[in-house]
Amino acid sequence: MSIYFTLLFVALTLEMGTLFFLVLPLPFRLRKSMCTVYDRLYYNQQFRTVGAILGVLVGMLFADSWKRANVHVSTYHDQNSNEMTNDAGSLITPVQVLTSRAYNQRNVYISGFILYFVLCIITVMSIVRRLVKYQSLINESDKNIDDDRLLQELKSKKTSLEGLKSQIANLEKQFDQTNDAKNEPVSELDKKDN
Numbered sequence: 590m591s592i593y594f595t596l597l598f599v600a601l602t603l604e605m606g607t608l609f610f611l612v613l614p615l616p617f618r619l620r621k622s623m624c625t626v627y628d629r630l631y632y633n634q635q636f637r638t639v640g641a642i643l644g645v646l647v648g649m650l651f652a653d654s655w656k657r658a659n660v661h662v663s664t665y666h667d668q669n670s671n672e673m674t675n676d677a678g679s680l681i682t683p684v685q686v687l688t689s690r691a692y693n694q695r696n697v698y699i700s701g702f703i704l705y706f707v708l709c710i711i712t713v714m715s716i717v718r719r720l721v722k723y724q725s726l727i728n729e730s731d732k733n734i735d736d737d738r739l740l741q742e743l744k745s746k747k748t749s750l751e752g753l754k755s756q757i758a759n760l761e762k763q764f765d766q767t768n769d770a771k772n773e774p775v776s777e778l779d780k781k782d783n
Contacts, residue, residue, distance in 0.1 A: 597647070597699050604706035611713045617724055624721050627714050644707065647700050654696035657689070 611623070630636045 594696070594699070597650075597703060600643075601699055601703050601706065604703065604710060608706055608709055608713065611710065611717060617721070617728075620717055621721050621725070624714070624718050627718075644704070647703050651697060651700035651704060654693045654700060658693035658697050660690070 615623075
């Protein structure tokens with residue numbers, strides 16, 4: 590295989606691996622970091638330019654290979670059975686023509702799948718981005734609900750604490766009054782005895 594088809598096959602393999610990794614049920618943090626990396630790459634002008642150039646080249650390769658793979662080749666089945674020629678070579682399709690056609694069909698498949706997987710990756714990433722967005726909204730709303738619940742609980746505990754403080758103050762006041770009332774006659778008796 591030539592170098593550029595080796596590179597195309599590597600690109601196809603990387604795209605398949607990326608797509609497989611994207612559809613895995615990954616934790617929220619990992620998905621969020623994937624979306625962050627994807628957004629950085631997607632909004633990077635140099636990356637988009639290189640991606641567009643590669644996409645155009647692969648698209649041109651796809652169109653060229655498609656055109657060459659669909660060239661009509663005269664085979665011995667196509668020969669008119671009424672037409673008998675003495676040339677035995679004309680009844681057999683040359684191996685080079687069949688080989689060229691097979692290579693072009695292979696190139697159509699490889700370049701077509703590369704273009705297809707690029708579209709799949711873009712689509713799956715848009716879905717993953719929406720999942721991350723909605724999950725973060727759910728997490729924030731749960732946090733707000735928890736915060737509201739905790740604030741209500743804190744308010745009720747403050748109210749009960751104030752009630753307990755006033756109860757303690759009243760009980761101390763009552764105890765002091767009772768204690769003072771019991772101590773007064775004793776002190777008057779002590780005064781009379783002196």
